[in-house]
Amino acid sequence: MALNKQIAEVEKKIRAAFEAFDYQSNNTVDVREIGTIIYSLGRFPSQAELHNFIAEVEEDQTGYIHLDRFLPAMSYVLMEHKFPPISEDVLLQAFEVLDSEKKGYLDPDDLSQYMMEEGETFTQEEMDEMLTALTDHETNLIYSKDLLNHLIMDPEV
Numbered sequence: 001m002a003l004n005k006q007i008a009e010v011e012k013k014i015r016a017a018f019e020a021f022d023y024q025s026n027n028t029v030d031v032r033e034i035g036t037i038i039y040s041l042g043r044f045p046s047q048a049e050l051h052n053f054i055a056e057v058e059e060d061q062t063g064y065i066h067l068d069r070f071l072p073a074m075s076y077v078l079m080e081h082k083f084p085p086i087s088e089d090v091l092l093q094a095f096e097v098l099d100s101e102k103k104g105y106l107d108p109d110d111l112s113q114y115m116m117e118e119g120e121t122f123t124q125e126e127m128d129e130m131l132t133a134l135t136d137h138e139t140n141l142i143y144s145k146d147l148l149n150h151l152i153m154d155p156e157v
Contacts (some may be wrong), residue, residue, distance in 0.1 A: 002102050007075065014074045018067055027067040031058055034065055036126065041074070043083035055079070067150075088148060095144045105141040 017040045021033040029037065034057075035050050042126045045053060046099055057069045076084055095120045098114060108131045115130075122130070134150055 007079070010075055010078050011071060013041060014071055014078070016068070018070060022067075028064040029070075031063050031065055034070075036129075037070075038077070038083065039073070041078065042085045043077060044086050049083060049145040085121055092144065095147060099144065104145075105139075105143045107148075108140065108142060113141060 001053075018019060018029060019035045020038055021029040023029075031054055034054050035045075036047060038050070040055070053073065054065070055067050057073050059066060059069060095106070096102070098111065112127045112131065115127060117123070131142075134147055136143060
């Protein structure tokens with residue numbers, strides 16, 4: 001019975017993450033959102049793993065993923081601990097690289113500039129979504145503790 005409850009909790013988290021990107025409310029999301037959904041669930045596949053996952057769940061190369069195909073595949077990923085999460089130490093080190101003055105927070109504009117110009121760059125829309133979730137609305141800053149809380153998932157899932 002405990003396993004069924006755990007599966008139900010996992011599926012609930014997956015549905016919530018999926019529905020956040022189901023802009024048409026038709027149980028489909030743009031294939032380009034899948035990486036963000038997986039990251040929001042605390043899993044971090046390599047680009048090759050992400051590509052293979054998308055190939056598994058995308059139907060007929062339509063550019064859209066249906067919840068009916070995504071839910072069982074993502075449930076398996078979470079239940080079997082595939083695409084391991086990034087450790088808290090590694091995340092903290094990354095934050096500290098950006099927080100060179102050791103203030104404990106980042107300015108959203110500085111983070112946006114970095115994320116849109118370095119490595120695998122983010123789009124303005126992706127940055128806006130991320131900053132909405134991470135920025136303290138009273139101070140308009142991104143604190144390391146809040147960032148870590150958003151990026152580190154419950155190890156039970």
